[in-house]
Amino acid sequence: MNNLKRVIVDYKKLTPELLKLLVEKYPDGYGDNDxxxxxxxxxxxxxxxxxxxxxxxxxxxxxxxxxxxxxKFDDDLVAEDMDEIPEEDFADSEEE
Known part of the structure; x- marks a missing residue:
């Protein structure tokens, strides 16, 4: 694992794949220790x-x-996931 290529990248140059990896690694954001x-x-x-x-x-x-x-990337993922849930899976709040 020490033979990895090392790259410094600015957020402006993040690919969607790297942004996804960041969100997966730090789902609640990163802290001082990170x-x-x-x-x-x-x-x-x-x-x-x-x-x-x-x-x-x-x-x-x-x-x-x-x-x-x-x-924003995380919010977009959640929105995409919500689009995939069939409408019948949502309870109608007006039904009794």
Whole structure:
């Protein structure tokens, strides 16, 4: 597992697949213990969260936009799941 390719990625460049992996790994959001801090080549302090595929370890830079993207992606998944539930599975609140 140490032979994984390592990639730093900004939220703007996240693929839907990576966004899905992030939401699956951090379904309730990420916490302080999940954040990795490092300095880039320019000496800038970077905060990121990690997600891995079979061959690559991604460090996704943290920003408020990342949190919004994850929340929207998760909401969209829930909405898609709700679309798949047959209407008859919902109880009619007006029936007695």
């Amino acid at each position: 954040v990795i801090n490092f300095k880039n080549l320019k000496g800038e302090r970077i905060e990121a969260v990690e997600v891995s595929t079979e061959d690559t370890k991604y460090l996704v830079k943290i920003s408020s936009k990342l949190e919004q993207s994850m929340a």
